[in-house]
Amino acid sequence: MLDYKLLDALDMVLRCGSFEAAAKRLHLTPSAISQRIRQLEERHGEVLLRRDTPLSATPTGEKLLAHVRQVRALEGELSEQLRAEPASSSWLTLRVGVNADTLALGLLPALALALGEAQLLLDCVVDDEAYTLDLLRSGEVSGCISTQAGPVAGCGVIPLGSMEYIGVATPGFSHDYFSAGLSSGTLAAAPAAVFGHKESLHRRLLRERWGLLEGQYPCHVIPESNALFAAAQAGLAYAVVPRQQAAAGLAAGQLQAWPELAANVPLYWHHWARQTRPARALGAALQAFAQQHLQPVTAQ
DSSP: OOOHHHHHHHHHHHHHSSHHHHHHHHTSOHHHHHHHHHHHHHHHTSOOEEOSSSOEEOHHHHHHHHHHHHHHHHHHHHHHHHOSOGGGOOOEEEEEEEOHHHHHTTHHHHHHHHHHHHTEEEEEEEOOTTTHHHHHHTTSOSEEEESOOSOOTTEEEEEEEEEEEEEEEOHHHHHHHOTTOSOHHHHHHSOEEEESSSOOHHHHHHHHHHOOOTTSSOEEEESSHHHHHHHHHTTSOEEEEEHHHHHHHHHTTSOEEEEEEEEEEEEEEEEESSOOHHHHHHHHHHHHHHHHHSBOOOOO
16 A cells, blocks of 8 residues: 555655755655655665756656645545535645746636636646646646647647747847848857757757757747747847737837748647546636637648
């Protein structure tokens, strides 16, 4: 039988990033946390937590975490169903993987009504949409927005729609760097604003369409969508952003679009196959958001 007290210690260490922080959250000493992790590993006969920086779970540890997090969600729903008085209800937390651009386009305000009615709190793990599915595979989240259409074992998937991206720059920036148009030469000289340190859409377009690799062009690395867009608006760089985000600036003539850097990125909502009622409400609200902000995914 699984000892959920030990599993909770493993989960909290990974959530907090250290034994000390996990101990404070669980009102224990760091040595007690360490002992619980050691007991758990002895019971399973293998290492479950890599003591590197940052801390990470082994494949077996990830499977145990995915299980305990699903159990916790189901217990929360059962508790909600057994409550006699609606006034005594408490909020449930759902950990989800989301991409920065949907947040920038107003995802949270769009979900506000559904989250309030379901008394659901979101613990958002923000990553590039090409990598969020790894969070679901590892059990770190119970659902995620991803570019990948294929479902993960034990999970379901719902098509949301396609997000349209466009390359933009101020007229002044375009005059200084792109007066001769876009080419490998002009792009190699123009400062770009790219999202994070992973393989982003912008980096992929430069590689696939112009053969430019990382390090062959100057770039500002910005891990937040609104700040990245602000860099383009300020004439600091050119950027690849959601067309909807740039629409007002394009209409006012404050930005110039470069269709050569356009792309459509399909998005999907992946979730545990066994969903709680609040999780189902979240999925429905995400679909409503997608109908307003995304384009239908075209058949291949």
